[in-house]
Amino acid sequence: MSHSRTCIQCGTAIVGRSDKRYCSDPCRHLANNVIKQRNQHERRILQINTALRRNRSILKRLSPQGKTTLPRQYLELAGFDFRYLTQVYRTRKGNTYHLCYDYGYLLLPEEKVLIVNWQPYMDEHS
Ligand SMILES: [Zn+2]
Known part of the structure; x- marks a missing residue:
């Protein structure tokens, strides 16, 4: 036995064939759905991580020293995706920096952007 x-x-408890892992079809379907959902979540996370890393490397490439003003179009042409960012920092003057890890940008008038390095004070709660 x-x-x-x-x-x-x-x-x-499972009765029947020894290779069965589920007691019933409903349980098998339920488990398969959980796996599918988890894969979807993981795919989404990987997709976003990839977009963030790409954004970060574009900012780094266009501003190796961490402070450069250039046309916003340069970022777009390089494949920058403005939808993905890791952090928002608002200055007292009301400027909003959008960050991708350790690089960020500020949208300027006339379709320009200022690329900056992340600074420790950007993590402080004001
Ligand atoms: Zn079951």
Whole structure:
């Protein structure tokens, strides 16, 4: 007699073939859906991480010293995706810096951007 096994979805004892992992079809479907959903979440996370890293490397490439003013179009042409950022920093003057990890930018008039390095004070709560 084989030792008793339990459904990995609900814990109910499994009867029948020894290679069964679920007690029933509903449990098998439920478990498969959980796996599918988790894969979707992971894909989404990877997609966003990739976009953020690309943004960061574009900012770094266009502003190796961490402070450069250039046309916003340069970022767009390089493939910068303005939808993805890691942090927002608002100065007392009301300027808003958008950051991708350790690089950031400020939108300037006339379709220009100022690229900056992240600074420790940008993490302080004001
Ligand atoms: Zn079950």
